[in-house]
Amino acid sequence: MNVHFIAIGGSAMHNLALALQNKGYQVTGSDDEIFEPSKSRLQAKGILPEAYGWFPEKINASIDGVVLGMHAKADNPELLKAQELGLKIYSYPEFLYEQSKHKTRVVIGGSHGKTTITSMILHVMHYHNRDVDYMVGAQLEGFDVMVKLTETNDFIVLEGDEYLSSPIDRRPKFHLYKPNIALLSGIAWDHINVFPTYDNYVEQFRIFVDSIVKGGSITYNEEDPEVKRVVEASANTIRKLPYHTPEYTVNNGETLLETPEGELPIEVFGKHNLNNLAGAKWICQHMGIDEDDFYEAIATFKGASKRLEKIAESKTSVAYKDFAHSPSKVEATTKAVKEQYGNRTVVACLELHTYSSLNAEFLKEYKGALDAADVAVVFYSPHAVEIKKLKEVTHEQIANAFERDDLIIYTNPDDFKNYLFSQNFDNKALLLMSSGNYGGLDFNEVKRLIG
Template identity: 80%
Template sequence: MHIHFIAIGGSAMHNLALALHHKGYTVSGSDDVIFEPSKTRLQDQGLFPESFGWFPEKINANLDAVILGMHAKADNPELLRAQELGLKIYSYPEFLYEQSKHKTRVVIGGSHGKTTITSMILHVLNYHGREVDYMVGAQLDGFDRMVHLTEENDFIVLEGDEYLSSPIDRRPKFHLYKPNIALLSGIAWDHINVFPTYEGYVQQFQIFVDSIVKGGSVTYNEEDSEVRRVVEASENPIRKLPYSTPEYQVENGETILETSEGPMPIEVFGKHNLNNLAGAKWICQNMGVDEDDFYEAIASFKGAFKRLEKIGEGKSSVAYKDFAHSPSKVAATTTAVKEQYPNKKLIACLELHTYSSLNAEFLKQYQGALDAADMAVVFYSPESVKIKQLEEVTKAQIVTAFERENLEVFTDATAFKEFLFSQNIIDAALLLMSSGNYGGLDLKAVKELVESH
């Protein structure tokens, strides 16, 4: 088959292109800009477009299908040409369903934790040599790509994102997968540019639970009251399997998990990650992995890329970076690091970078999110606010929203960097939380700073 990608350079899109190339398909694509690591990975497989831009002449009747990425617009010249020719046009999730409709589909959904839970499941399966198809939102140790598709594997494990499918398909991605086995980790309002009301956002998870194949199952976090309400209210004839955070202790900076096999040290830490682990365990058991085999494998799981990733450690100090940006994730991550290092000064630095986090009304959701930190710092770029065409956000609004008088707020990247590198980090834990890069912060320099103390 010959598949053409409109906006091939995206994180998800280029991984799907690589997966189809590996499967033996003919793959072509276009984009107006492609950054690393997509650029090198596409070049290595001969899939990098010859020129940037959109070229309707690439679209012809010989194509078997076109896959449309979110980065493209509804008036994209290649899309218009494909519509004119009557070609089959798929969104990313539509095509994944097409590739997996004869498989057992395992879908991990939730406002937070879904990448980590999916990663844990794949780590355990890979550890035991169990072959499955998959799509996950982070690069994992031991895996070449974030997407893997075959004809022969019985299972496919999919991270179920609630964001929109494509510029011409406004359905959330996870509505299209029709899972046989599902997990719901948590519900916390996000993506307010798409779901402007909390009720409208929660409704997407109700639709997800109702989309589970009849006779299937949903494993759900019973500690999340909204998840519990949504799952228990569903009239879909499915099995409903609750999970909760297991018992654990933190001893000398090491997390010890209580298991049926006895106490076991693990690499990940924080109550939210132990909760994620419990969900992953039940999904793995639904896929035929014994409990003791799960524990043997999960002991070596170090975490998903950008999820509480240790970037440096010295004699007395340590630094982590995390993708956390929504209020619930920020609170959970900050609390986790403080719990792991109770005797260190926790310096927590949050960049407000997303559409939601820079919205003046949504800011109120951050109340108390940084309370676990000894020193709390917020950075945001007024330029990002302008680019997103949002109302101006002031430092005073941010201090009020977080309800923390000693909150340090920076709008200038140079000033933030100077402040950070002027801190005494002896006996300190530094936590950087962002889906951006603090206006170009050099993480290598941060690593060197920490490792020198």
């Protein structure tokens, strides 16, 4: 099969391209810009475009399918040519469904936790040499690629993102997978540029639950009131299986999970991650892994990339970076670090970087999100606000939103860096939360600061 990717350089897109090439497909692609690590990975497999840009002449009748990435625009020259020729055009999730329609589809949905839960499931499967197809949104230890597709595996595990499918398909990705086995971890308003009201956002999860194949199942976090309402109100003829956070203790910076066989030391920590673990356990059991085997494997799980990732540690200090940027994620992550390091001063630094977090109306959702930190710092770039064409966000609006009198706010990257590097981190835990890099912060320098 000959497949062409429009916007091949994206994180998800280039991984799908690699997976198809590994499956024996003929893969080509285009993009107007490709960054690392996508560039090197595509180059190593011989499918990096020779030149950047859009080339309609690449599109011809010999192409069996075109995969259209979100980075492309609806008037993309290659897309227009493909439409003119009547070629089959897939969004990323449509193509994944096409590849998995004869498999048992396991889809992990939720505003938060889905990458970690998907990663936990894959870690357990890998540990026990159970081969499954998958798509996950983070690089995992022991896995070469973030997408794997075969003709032979029975199961495919898909991270179910609620963001849009493509420039010409405005449906959320997870509406297209039609799961046999599903999980819903939590609902907390996000992506306000696409879902302008809370009710509109919640509706996407109702549709997801109703999209589960009849006779299938939904494993859901019963501690989230909105999840509970959405799942229990669904008239879909599926099994509804609730889960909750298991018992655990924290002792001298080590988290111990209560199991039928006694206390089990685990690498991940924080109530939200223990809740994620409970969901992952039930899904693994649906996939044929018994409880004892799950616990044996999960004890060695260190976490997904950029999710509470330890970047430096000394005898008296530790530093983590986390992808957390939405209010619920920021609150859960900050609480987790404080619980794990209760005898240390927790310094939490949040970068407001996404469209939602830089929206003046949405800012109030951050109320209390940093309360668990001993020292709370917020960084945002007025330039990023300009680029996203949003209304100006003021120092005062941020201070009012978090409702914390001692909140430290920086808008200049150098000022933030000078603050960070002037601190004494003895007996402290540093938490850096961002989907960006604080205007150019070198995380290797942070490692030297701690070490």
